[in-house]
Amino acid sequence: MAIAAQPQMPRVWRAETKPHKFCPGCGHGIVLKALGEAIDALDIQERTIFGCDIGCSLLSWDFFNLDTVQTHHGRTTPVLVGIKRARPELVVVSYMGDGGAYAIGAQHLVSSASRNDLVTIIVVNNTVYAMTGGQMAPTTLPGQKTETTPYGRDARLTGRPILGPELVAAIAPPGAYVARGSIANIVQLKNFIQKGLQNQLEGRGIAFIEALSSCPTNWHTNAAATWRFVEKEMTAYFPVGELRTPEEKPSGRFQEVPPYES
Amino acid sequence: MSVTFKAITTENGKGLFHLFPALCKGCGLCIEKCPVDTIGWAKQLGAFGTPVVEPGHGKPCIACKKCQLVCPDAAIWIERRDGKGRDTSLTAAPEKHVQHK
Numbered sequence: 001m002a003i004a005a006q007p008q009m010p011r012v013w014r015a016e017t018k019p020h021k022f023c024p025g026c027g028h029g030i031v032l033k034a035l036g037e038a039i040d041a042l043d044i045q046e047r048t049i050f051g052c053d054i055g056c057s058l059l060s061w062d063f064f065n066l067d068t069v070q071t072h073h074g075r076t077t078p079v080l081v082g083i084k085r086a087r088p089e090l091v092v093v094s095y096m097g098d099g100g101a102y103a104i105g106a107q108h109l110v111s112s113a114s115r116n117d118l119v120t121i122i123v124v125n126n127t128v129y130a131m132t133g134g135q136m137a138p139t140t141l142p143g144q145k146t147e148t149t150p151y152g153r154d155a156r157l158t159g160r161p162i163l164g165p166e167l168v169a170a171i172a173p174p175g176a177y178v179a180r181g182s183i184a185n186i187v188q189l190k191n192f193i194q195k196g197l198q199n200q201l202e203g204r205g206i207a208f209i210e211a212l213s214s215c216p217t218n219w220h221t222n223a224a225a226t227w228r229f230v231e232k233e234m235t236a237y238f239p240v241g242e243l244r245t246p247e248e249k250p251s252g253r254f255q256e257v258p259p260y261e262s
Numbered sequence: 263m264s265v266t267f268k269a270i271t272t273e274n275g276k277g278l279f280h281l282f283p284a285l286c287k288g289c290g291l292c293i294e295k296c297p298v299d300t301i302g303w304a305k306q307l308g309a310f311g312t313p314v315v316e317p318g319h320g321k322p323c324i325a326c327k328k329c330q331l332v333c334p335d336a337a338i339w340i341e342r343r344d345g346k347g348r349d350t351s352l353t354a355a356p357e358k359h360v361q362h363k
Contacts, residue, residue: 005269005280007336016265018285019309019335025289029334186331216289223290 010036012045014065021059025226027213028056030183031124032063034190034211035093039066041190042197048091049083051076053100056131057124060095074105081117091120091200098125102138102162109164113172116205120196123164123208126215127234134218138162141237146218161237168208169243175205178244182212184231185240192242204246212238269339270314274300275322278341281314285337288312292329292338298322301329308337 009015013036022028039045050066052058053076061070071079080092101109101123112119128146129135135148139161143152169178177199181189189211196207212234214226221229269280275298286308292315293301302319315338317323323340330338 004266005271005278005339005341007267007282007285008330008339009336013336015267018265019287019337022334024287024310024312025291026334029336030332033334033336223294226291227294 009033010040012036012039012048012064012066014062017062020063022056023215023217025214025216025223026056027126027183027211027215027230028060028124030186031122031189031211031213032060034181034186035095035122035193036064037190038194038197039064041194042201044091044197044201047089048093049080051080051092051094053094053096053105055097055100055129056126057095057097057100072105073100073103074108076100077105077108077112077117077119077121081112081115081119084118088118091197092118093197094119094121096121096123097130098123098127098139098162098164099129099137102164109168110171113168113176113206113208116173116175118200118203118205120193120200120207121209122193122196123210124213125164125210125234125238126213126218127161128215128218130215130218134215139164139238141233163238165208165210165243168206172206172208172244174248175199175246176244177205177207177242177246179208179242180210180212180238180240182230182235182240183214184212184227184235188240195245199246202246210238212240270306270316272317273343274317275324276343277317277323277325278343279317279323280339280341281316282337282339283308283314285309285335286314287335287337288314289334290315291332291334295328295332296320297326297328298324309335 050068054073076094084092136146140153142155165180179192181192199207216226267282272279299320300317303313304316308314325342327340
């Protein structure tokens with residue numbers, strides 16, 4: 001009997017589908033590692049539903065040993081809110097990319113935030129539409145070169161990048177948890193996701209976590225340039241940290257409306 | 263775990279560097295994150311036909327496990343040679359050894 005070294009994957013990962021379908025250096029693997037560790041820490045594998053969106057995030061459909069549903073752009077959130085309302089004992093995780101969440105499916109995010117639905121939303125922001133070949137996304141940084149902005153994004157023509165967590169934090173009622181993490185700090189990102197899942201477990205309201213991620217394939221960067229872009233340029237525009245915590249006092253604009261419970 | 267992965271184990275510095283070539287896609291994120299620059303490209307090829315990584319290129323390994331944490335494919339496992347050690351998981355889950363004949 002020899003004890004062979006085995007990869008240290010989170011328990012909730014499915015080892016038989018590894019290596020996973022993402023490109024080399026993709027940040028999805030790191031975000032899903034943080035999510036897997038958070039699910040392991042809370043021991044909720046048996047009652048978690050994982051929903052993935054259109055885009056690169058759908059490649060995570062066989063990533064976990066969880067019941068998984070894959071829906072259309074941004075509709076992951078309403079589909080999972082429906083599951084949550086029918087089966088309130090479940091924990092639902094809506095996993096989207098920035099294209100699905102902020103561009104094509106933004107109305108679902110806004111409606112869900114204003115309803116304060118009991119759902120944990122994770123948006124992976126890599127500043128491009130990665131699956132279709134690296135076109136400009138709402139989160140593309142000013143001056144960043146993509147397939148459709150070969151001279152760099154011009155903010156006068158196409159506006160400023162969307163700040164998703166700030167948007168949700170502005171409209172979500174009290175009880176919401178909103179944070180932005182980064183793959184450059186995995187332990188912090190895992191703590192944010194765990195707090196987001198905890199917020200749903202305690203029935204306080206919506207949890208929204210944006211994760212700054214990498215796309216070496218479409219950025220055309222090597223490892224050093226990838227880290228430089230994530231740690232320097234992206235965090236300069238997208239500040240990392242918690243924006244809303246459920247402990248804070250409700251401001252006068254919102255009446256006390258508890259989240260929907262069936 | 264129903265599947266097992268074969269490891270290339272290299273002793274270096276304070277750690278045993280277990281590398282799983284079937285998982286390593288050769289992205290190089292670990293090389294950039296290593297504080298002592300011990301990780302570099304190896305001759306062996308990985309999952310996508312790209313070189314895998316190995317320790318022993320810079321100063322000896324200090325077993326900080328940053329490479330293990332940052333690897334998107336969980337292709338690296340650092341075992342401390344002195345046996346004690348901080349938990350391998352972010353969440354202090356027990357170490358998973360797979361026993362096979």
